[in-house]
Amino acid sequence: MSKEIIVKNPATGEIVKEVKINSEEEINEAIKQGHDSFKKWSKVNAHERSRLLSNWSRIIQEHKEEIAEMMTLENGKPLSESRGEVDYATSYIDWYAEEAKRIYGRTVPASTETKRIIVSKQPIGLVAAITPWNFPAAMMTRKAAPALAAGCPFIVKPAVETPLTTMRLVELAHEAGIPTDVIQYVNGSGSVVGRIFTSSEYIRKITFTGSTPVGKQLIKESAETVKHVTMELGGHAPLIVAEDADLDFAIKQTMATKFRNAGQTCVCANRIIVHENIADAFSKKLAEEASKLKVGNGFDQDTQVGPIINEKGFSKIVAQIEDAIEKGAEVLAGNQYKADKEAGYFFIHPTVLINVNLDMVIMQEETFGPVAPIITFKTLEEAVEIANNTPFGLAAYFFTNNYKTGTYLHDHLDYGIIGWNDGAPSGAHIPFGGMKESGLGREGGVEGIEPYLETKYLSVGNL
Incomplete structure (x- = not known):
């Protein structure tokens, strides 16, 4: 079995770069680090998470041309489209930098005079993402930004055809001040990494963009540990x-x-x-x-x-x-x-x-x-x-x-x-997602942060 992913330019067939495939042990170690970081990251106040996300967006824009060229090199899309995708990618980070400060709870009128009911939201835990090759920047930030904004650590497996863009975005997140164990990437085949993600007791949510058959398989495997799932699947x-x-x-x-x-x-x-x-x-x-x-x-x-x-x-x-x-x-x-x-x-x-x-x-x-x-x-x-x-x-x-x-x-x-x-x-700013076999959940908009949050309520009695 190959130990490297060979990234090629689809316009010429030329080799762009060889990327190391992570072993199962390395992937599990990265998952454990992400899990361990949850306790600290989830307690970082929303305004600080917002600031770090804004830093990330700004640094990506400072490297816009570099990232666009990398995207065109591994994906093949016209350079003008790649530049547009960088803007699209940072728009998600900008949006959720603001939404981080708008994770609201509420009080509910109690049924007796001696109680008070309080509803609150808390981050769901470690999030694992599997992203597609056709939008290697935007599909990653559309998942990472709300996860991080909510207080969830994030680990992503990019498509084997286009890992370089995602890897660079994660590096820039670290430069922006987001801890290295809070946002990570791993590389490998979808079937292998998907199985590791779905079977891990540390991962609480899977978010996936790709084909409907693969999405169905991830849903089935996630059921074993009752993970939350967001699926953006095929269209017609x-x-x-x-x-x-x-x-x-x-x-x-x-x-x-x-x-x-x-x-x-x-x-x-x-x-x-x-x-x-x-x-x-x-x-x-x-x-x-x-x-x-x-x-x-x-x-x-x-x-x-x-x-x-x-x-x-x-x-x-x-x-x-x-x-x-x-x-x-x-x-x-x-x-x-x-x-x-x-x-x-x-x-x-x-x-x-x-x-x-x-x-x-x-x-x-x-x-x-x-x-x-x-x-x-x-x-x-x-x-x-x-x-x-x-x-x-x-x-x-x-x-x-x-x-x-x-x-x-x-x-x-x-x-x-x-x-x-x-x-x-x-x-x-809009809730992106499909009906029927095109997926579960929504990404973007105010709805897009909800899948990364758990709802709990507190009933206070004897008042």
């Missing part, structure tokens, strides 16, 4: 374009949500559902705009779409496109590849498909790539049926200028995040 986002939608605006927003990070995000629009009366105009315009996107190395200034992360992801996307074509889909744009298995890089040009039907794999499984399949509808009921026909319920989008149509779609779409005339609804 629909994007509905109503007949009255502003077509140019809908196209612009569809481009933003579909092709960001080469379509490798959990909230990317995966199924474009367009009213039949405007489908031809919408499809041609979307194909025209998609064809303009520059595909290439993320370090090239004009690149807008970077590489697919690895061969496995590339093969899945190509198989979905080929399946759709075999079943009658027509390619309006894209379906072009630049790939070298031996060298280790894989690019797919933004692809637009029409004449799509529900029998195609691309309409049933998450794509995680730059492919926009377009299917048509006649009635809103039909659009909602297509949209909800999935076990997933993370993000959905719709475009209409009719408030009745918008209200109907909001009320009937089974998704935790919905954008109405908005292709980018994410933010540190």
Whole structure:
């Protein structure tokens, strides 16, 4: 078994760095250190925790270009997107630096004159996180910031494809004054580290962003020690374009949500559902705009779409496109590849498909790539049926200028995040999370700190 993770640049296949895999003994020692630090960290007053988080955010911003370049090197996304992700990452730290000071309790009127009831919140304990490769900075801080703000020590296992960004962020947290045993990282395979995390008696909460099958396994394993879990799992986002939608605006927003990070995000629009009366105009315009996107190395200034992360992801996307074509889909744009298995890089040009039907794999499984399949509808009921026909319920989008149509779609779409005339609804101040098999719990907003807190009440009698 290899003792190192080989981090490669997905745009070139070149080795960036070799990272040591932590042994089981090392991981357990880090967990024990995190557990032991809980007693002290949980007693640090909220204003001091807030100050340290603010320091961390400031130091990350001072190293913004370094971190963005590291992210593009190991992830492949355009440098402009990496810079944006650094800002997104620190926005979570800034938000929870403030929320640390707003963990409130309350008093409850008692049922007798001789009692007083007091409700308080306290940190849950050591938190373990497993984060994905597609947003190596923001997905880590979205978990670490509320945990630390609540008074919980934090240990993270980053994705094997992109550990360098997370490792650097943890180092900067230490420079900011957060103790080394309060925020830590470990490296290794997800199955090995996941098993260690879920079986540990010292870890009280698991927070995970990744695929639904892995999330289900973590939930099962966490049940043995009754750990709290937050799960941000797979998506299969629909994007509905109503007949009255502003077509140019809908196209612009569809481009933003579909092709960001080469379509490798959990909230990317995966199924474009367009009213039949405007489908031809919408499809041609979307194909025209998609064809303009520059595909290439993320370090090239004009690149807008970077590489697919690895061969496995590339093969899945190509198989979905080929399946759709075999079943009658027509390619309006894209379906072009630049790939070298031996060298280790894989690019797919933004692809637009029409004449799509529900029998195609691309309409049933998450794509995680730059492919926009377009299917048509006649009635809103039909659009909602297509949209909800999935076990997933993370993000959905719709475009209409009719408030009745918008209200109907909001009320009937089974998704935790919905954008109405908005292709980018994410933010540190909103509760991010899904319904059905897309997850448990919320991250961000005032709701995002609650999963790191226990509620206890005190009943004082004989007053």
